Amino acid sequence: MKNNPSLKGLLVALVAFIVAFGIYFLFLAKKNYYLVDNPTSNTYYYKINNGSEGIISAGQSVKVDLDKGKNSIKVFDQNKKLLYDSAFQVDKIRGLINIAHQDYYINRQFYGYNLKKDSLLLVLDKTVIDGKEYFGDPKHFNKLYTEDFYYNVNEDYDKLIKNIDKVESRTKIFRKQDYLNYYKEYYKF
Numbered sequence: 040m041k042n043n044p045s046l047k048g049l050l051v052a053l054v055a056f057i058v059a060f061g062i063y064f065l066f067l068a069k070k071n072y073y074l075v076d077n078p079t080s081n082t083y084y085y086k087i088n089n090g091s092e093g094i095i096s097a098g099q100s101v102k103v104d105l106d107k108g109k110n111s112i113k114v115f116d117q118n119k120k121l122l123y124d125s126a127f128q129v130d131k132i133r134g135l136i137n138i139a140h141q142d143y144y145i146n147r148q149f150y151g152y153n154l155k156k157d158s159l160l161l162v163l164d165k166t167v168i169d170g171k172e173y174f175g176d177p178k179h180f181n182k183l184y185t186e187d188f189y190y191n192v193n194e195d196y197d198k199l200i201k202n203i204d205k206v207e208s209r210t211k212i213f214r215k216q217d218y219l220n221y222y223k224e225y226y227k228f
Contacts, residue, residue, distance in 0.1 A: 071132040073105045076192055078214040079139045084115040100193050105129050127184035134186035144177040144218040145188050148196050149208045188212040
């Protein structure tokens, strides 16, 4: 076989392409999963879609498998007494089951070059939490299931701005106290 520079260039480009995708899928790609979350000090037992029994301790989050479409959950207290038997609809690729029906807040954070976050916050509505107003219009949530967020309770916002030529936003779901801590630290009013 002759020394063919075109073939060598193609092979180098192909190897670089494979390495780039490998790095992306191993380190940079966002994983999609469903969580059962328990921010309380209680322990709960649960069965999803009449499967095996799961246990979730105080302050714990557990990854679970859910099917697209209708799902069911039975929740028991620490004495294995049935608390409720409910159904919910799964349409997206990530979600959170609020097993204890506690307060969560879905916050929208803005990214972009030359972003004036204080001005953006003042334009958005305010939300009252424990008698105090919070800017940025975080959405209150306390139902059984939601999938209206991008980052789950056990994930952080991106530290790196990926597209700096326009303003973008991402949503994250917080437990109530975690949101209050985040708000105090991030906005520093």
